[in-house]
Amino acid sequence: METYVSPIIVALDFPSAEQALVLADQLDSKLCRVKVGKELFTRAGPSILTALHQRGFEVFLDLKYHDIPNTCAQAVLAAADQGVWMVNVHASGGLRMMQAAKENLVKHSLKTQLIAVTVLTSMSQADLQELGVERSLEQQVLNLAQLTHQAGLDGVVCSAQEASLLEEKLGKAFLKVTPGIRPATSSTDDQQRIMTPEAAMTAGSTHLVIGRPITQAKEPNQALEAIIHLLPQ
Numbered sequence: 251m252e253t254y255v256s257p258i259i260v261a262l263d264f265p266s267a268e269q270a271l272v273l274a275d276q277l278d279s280k281l282c283r284v285k286v287g288k289e290l291f292t293r294a295g296p297s298i299l300t301a302l303h304q305r306g307f308e309v310f311l312d313l314k315y316h317d318i319p320n321t322c323a324q325a326v327l328a329a330a331d332q333g334v335w336m337v338n339v340h341a342s343g344g345l346r347m348m349q350a351a352k353e354n355l356v357k358h359s360l361k362t363q364l365i366a367v368t369v370l371t372s373m374s375q376a377d378l379q380e381l382g383v384e385r386s387l388e389q390q391v392l393n394l395a396q397l398t399h400q401a402g403l404d405g406v407v408c409s410a411q412e413a414s415l416l417e418e419k420l421g422k423a424f425l426k427v428t429p430g431i432r433p434a435t436s437s438t439d440d441q442q443r444i445m446t447p448e449a450a451m452t453a454g455s456t457h458l459v460i461g462r463p464i465t466q467a468k469e470p471n472q473a474l475e476a477i478i479h480l481l482p483q
């Protein structure tokens with residue numbers, strides 16, 4: 251029988267390996283994957299990936315690479331070589347950057363899922379305007395997602411608010427990894443484009459990235475199980 255892994259990816263946003271592993275040790279690795287981001291990786295280094303793999307977790311290394319094509323492609327390869335399940339880049343790095351990253355994985359026969367961030371879930375239409383982007387936020391997400399699809403990547407990071415549009419335009423198989431997930435009773439924190447876990451899955455999210463609502467809970471695994479219980483089967 252295949253091991254059950256829910257669509258939930260728990261964001262281990264901690265300042266040390268010790269703190270991240272205390273939390274990871276409270277989670278059931280059959281119920282979720284985990285995400286290592288910039289803060290934890292910069293402080294703890296690659297050994298945190300080994301420690302999480304040893305505990306049976308599949309790891310999303312979220313370093314959001316954005317650089318010239320060669321540098322980005324080599325960084326993606328370095329991540330994939332360490333056995334992570336998923337890695338990401340910024341779609342705004344452009345088509346050639348994304349193609350180079352994908353080609354490097356194919357060349358080395360690596361099956362790591364490669365996805366691209368469209369518009370961060372902490373951003374609103376006003377933030378885009380400040381950057382000189384005049385089109386609507388939804389159109390900007392769609393444009394970057396279409397570029398990501400064209401480059402042959404496995405999917406995008408977007409908010410759940412755009413998931414149904416992307417499912418309609420790019421299909422179900424194209425991954426929609428959605429942060430900004432907040433159970434109805436949780437605080438919004440610094441997120442702008444949020445949705446509840448159950449609404450996000452109904453809208454077409456394929457994976458839910460959830461940090462503080464689980465990591466700051468008194469009983470993290472209970473919080474995880476409670477969210478899984480809400481999801482449509």
Ligand SMILES: O=C(O)c1cc(=O)[nH]c(=O)n1[C@@H]1O[C@H](COP(=O)(O)O)[C@@H](O)[C@H]1O
Pocket residue numbers: 261263287312314338367369370371372407408429430431439441459460461462463
């Ligand atoms: O790539 C990401 O994971 C990401 C993209 C994005 O647009 N928004 C976003 O919040 N994230 C990450 O998702 C996590 C969300 O954490 P919480 O807001 O605590 O649930 C953080 O680790 C963010 O770095």
